[in-house]
Amino acid sequence: MDEVNKQQAPPPASSTETDAKINEELDQLNKKISELTKKNDELLDKYKRALADGENLRTRLTKQISEAKIYGIQKFCKDLLDVADVLNKATESVPQNELNSNNPYLKSLYEGLVMTEAELQAVFKRHGLEVVNPINEKFDPNFHEALFQQDAAGKKAGTVVIVTKVGYKLQDRVIRAALVGVAR
Numbered sequence: 001m002d003e004v005n006k007q008q009a010p011p012p013a014s015s016t017e018t019d020a021k022i023n024e025e026l027d028q029l030n031k032k033i034s035e036l037t038k039k040n041d042e043l044l045d046k047y048k049r050a051l052a053d054g055e056n057l058r059t060r061l062t063k064q065i066s067e068a069k070i071y072g073i074q075k076f077c078k079d080l081l082d083v084a085d086v087l088n089k090a091t092e093s094v095p096q097n098e099l100n101s102n103n104p105y106l107k108s109l110y111e112g113l114v115m116t117e118a119e120l121q122a123v124f125k126r127h128g129l130e131v132v133n134p135i136n137e138k139f140d141p142n143f144h145e146a147l148f149q150q151d152a153a154g155k156k157a158g159t160v161v162i163v164t165k166v167g168y169k170l171q172d173r174v175i176r177a178a179l180v181g182v183a184r
Helices: 002-008 015-071 074-093 104-126
Strands: 129-132 144-150 160-165 167-170 173-176 178-183
Touching (some): 074 173, 104 129, 144 160
Antiparallel strands (some): 129 167, 160 178
16 A cells, blocks of 8 residues: 555655745745835825825915904905095094184084094904004015105104005004105
């Protein structure tokens, strides 16, 4: 029986053939491992980039939303500035010597205009709209618009000497530059 088993069993392969097959399989497995590792690294890099892009987008949108909350009333504020200018001109145009008991209607009208102007300025302040009145300040092109230059005794060159129209800023953003005259 041993002879039958010996005949049916395949002849043992030489150890060099076996080693060669094992080495070939190892090389294939190592190639497969390196390919998979490379693909894994690429996917991990793409994943990290996608996370970073998502976070950047979230940060940018959060900033835009907060700015929209703050500056969303900017156009409305610009429209109201004309109303404030008209109220200011109306109160300035009333002669002070006419405001007496002989003319109670004018006095009442004037007081109403002053109170309305004060209330409008309070509303502006409550919503972050501030007046920029740069008289005797150094000219700043970010907040002022120079209309003309003039000689002014005792003033340094570049100093605002006349304000023809006050400016306004909403938070830190200029809504309307102050229209000014600057010393030479």
